[in-house]
Every structure is written in structure tokens, then in C-alpha cells.
Amino acid sequence: MNRKTVMFSNPDEVMNFVKTVERYPYDMDVKRGKSIVDAKSLLGLLNLGLNRKIELRVYEEECQELFRNIEQYVVA
Numbered sequence: 001m002n003r004k005t006v007m008f009s010n011p012d013e014v015m016n017f018v019k020t021v022e023r024y025p026y027d028m029d030v031k032r033g034k035s036i037v038d039a040k041s042l043l044g045l046l047n048l049g050l051n052r053k054i055e056l057r058v059y060e061e062e063c064q065e066l067f068r069n070i071e072q073y074v075v076a
Contacts, residue, residue, distance in 0.1 A: 002058045006030070006073040008050055013073065018042045020069050026060040 008014045021028055021039050028039035032054045037044030039056060048054055053075060058066065067074070 002060070002063055002067075004056045004058075004067060004070075004074050005053050005076070006056050006070065007053055007075045008045070008073060010050065011046060014045045014050075015042060017070060017073055018045065021066065024063070024066050026058050026063060026066070028059065029057045031055045031057065 006017070008017065018040060029036050030039045030045060030048060032048045032052060035048060037048065039045070039058075045054075056070075
């Protein structure tokens with residue numbers, strides 16, 4: 001499993017993120033606090049809130065291409 005912290009500042013960023021991750025066959029979840037939702041769920045991501053750090057969990061070892069394609073949402 002690989003993890004990154006992501007953040008979205010507006011609904012368009014969430015929509016673009018979901019469109020990007022949907023292209024990959026990996027199972028992915030996002031977690032904030034006790035809430036865990038499918039990373040490919042637009043409504044689930046929007047429910048976690050904007051301008052908040054969210055942990056992305058990718059259940060695949062070889063996912064560097066995915067991380068390059070979402071680097072604009074990754075925060076330290």
C-alpha cells in the first residue's frame with residue numbers, strides 16, 4: 001500500500017482528481033479522521049470537505065504514474 005496526503009481547494013479540483021484516478025484499476029480509499037471513502041467517489045470526496053488534508057491510500061505497489069498525474073493535489 002502507498003499513501004499520500006492530498007488537499008482540494010474547490011469542487012473542480014475534486015472532479016478532476018476523480019476523473020484522473022478512475023483511469024487506474026487500483027483500489028483506492030481516502031481517509032480523514034474516522035471517515036473512509038472510495039477515492040473514485042465524487043460525492044464521497046466532497047463530503048470529506050475542502051481545504052483539509054486527506055490521506056490517499058492506494059492498494060498497489062507500482063503506482064508511480066498515478067502519483068505523477070495527481071502531484072498537483074499532493075501536500076507535504
